[in-house]
Amino acid sequence: QVQLVQSGGEVKKPGASVKVSCKATGYTFTTYAITWVRLAPGKGLEWMGWVSPKKGYTDYAPKFQGRVTMTADTSTTTAYMELRNLRHDDTGVYYCARGWDTATVDLDYWGQGTLVTVSS
Amino acid sequence: DIVITQSPVSLPVTPGEPASISCRSSQSLLLQSNGHDYLDWYLQKPGQSPQVLIYLATYRASGVPDRFSGSGSGTDFTLKISRVEAEDVGIYYCMQGLQTPITFGQGTRLEIK
Numbered sequence: 001q002v003q004l005v006q007s008g009g010e011v012k013k014p015g016a017s018v019k020v021s022c023k024a025t026g027y028t029f030t031t032y033a034i035t036w037v038r039l040a041p042g043k044g045l046e047w048m049g050w051v052s053p054k055k056g057y058t059d060y061a062p063k064f065q066g067r068v069t070m071t072a073d074t075s076t077t078t079a080y081m082e083l084r085n086l087r088h089d090d091t092g093v094y095y096c097a098r099g100w101d102t103a104t105v106d107l108d109y110w111g112q113g114t115l116v117t118v119s120s
Numbered sequence: 121d122i123v124i125t126q127s128p129v130s131l132p133v134t135p136g137e138p139a140s141i142s143c144r145s146s147q148s149l150l151l152q153s154n155g156h157d158y159l160d161w162y163l164q165k166p167g168q169s170p171q172v173l174i175y176l177a178t179y180r181a182s183g184v185p186d187r188f189s190g191s192g193s194g195t196d197f198t199l200k201i202s203r204v205e206a207e208d209v210g211i212y213y214c215m216q217g218l219q220t221p222i223t224f225g226q227g228t229r230l231e232i233k
Contacts, residue, residue, distance in 0.1 A: 035222075037170070045162070045170065045213050047222035061221040095169055104217040105158060106175035108182070113169055 002026040004034075004096050006111035012086050012118050019082040020114045022096035029077040030054040032098045035107055036070060036081045040092035048094075051079060052101055086118045122146055122216050126225025134233045139201040141228045143214035148194045149177075151218060158218035161190055161199045165210040173212075174199060206232055 007021040022034060035050040049060035053072035060068055064083070072079045079096055094114045097107035123146040133139045141161075149157045157177040164170040172181040174190035177197055187202040201208060209232055214225040 039164075044211075044227040045164075045215070045224045047215075047220075047224065059220050063221075097170075103158065104215075104220075104222045105160060106172055106179075106181065107160070107162070107170070108172050110169035110171070 002098070002109045004098060004109055004111040006094075006096060006114045009115040010117070012116065014086055014088060014118055014120055016086050016118075017082060017084040018086060018116050019080055020094050020096075020116070022079040022081070022111050024077045024079065024098070027098075029072070029074055031101065033101045033104070034070070034072060034079040035097045035099050035104055037095045037097060037107075038092050039095070039113075040089065043092075047104070048081070050099070050104060053077075053079065054101055083116075086116075088118050088120075090116065091118045092116060121221055122149075122219060122223050124214055124216055124223050124225040126214055126228055128228060129226065131228055131230045132233045133201075133204040133230060135206060136203050139204050139208075139230065141199045141212050141214075141230075143192075143197045143199075143225050145195045145197075145216055149197075149216050149218045150194055157193050157197070158216055159190075159192070159197050160215045160217060161188075162213045162215060163208075163210050164213070165207075168210075170213070204230070204232070 036048040038046045051070040069082045096111040098109045099107045159177045161174040162170040212228045
């Protein structure tokens with residue numbers, strides 16, 4: 001069965017970096033893109049960007065451009081999202097989700113979420 | 121950026137009654153080349169990750185009960201629940217996938233009366 005299993009919660013200080021992993025199993029990793037979505041406290045879902053494991057292509061939300069890097073390791077079928085220069089308002093739950101490789105459509109499987117807390 | 125306006129913010133519903141959520145886009149979500157509207161609906165139940173309900177405006181995702189349906193085209197879209205059940209509580213989001221940055225509606229919290 002398809003599963004996306006994310007790494008555990010993290011507590012970071014402002015200015016630090018965090019790297020969240022998303023291990024994919026149960027399907028051909030290169031057939032689908034991985035999208036990253038954030039849920040901040042009291043806010044709604046927010047798209048951060050996506051990575052195509054097949055092509056290595058990435059697309060980031062302007063809000064995170066310059067601070068985020070998304071990668072996919074086809075040898076371990078794991079996607080990664082690194083966010084740098086963390087701020088307090090980066091606190092939230094970060095999700096990976098599987099979607100079409102050609103468009104952000106039908107995010108049909110989601111990871112369990114990774115809570116990142118930014119606190120001084 | 122495409123702005124998605126979702127309403128209502130809160131939706132109290134009696135079990136067994138229908139419910140409807142609206143999303144309006146600041147520009148058409150129709151991709152002329154394939155005739156599809158790039159609008160999905162997601163539900164985030166309490167304590168869970170989001171799950172897809174409807175994709176490309178009208179296609180029910182695998183395993184989703186047929187009491188959920190999506191309609192609309194262009195800029196106006198609706199999610200309908202024919203008979204609300206207790207397990208339907210949570211926050212509903214619409215999401216446009218036509219162009220990046222991908223954007224979500226603000227969310228609709230469905231609660232049981």
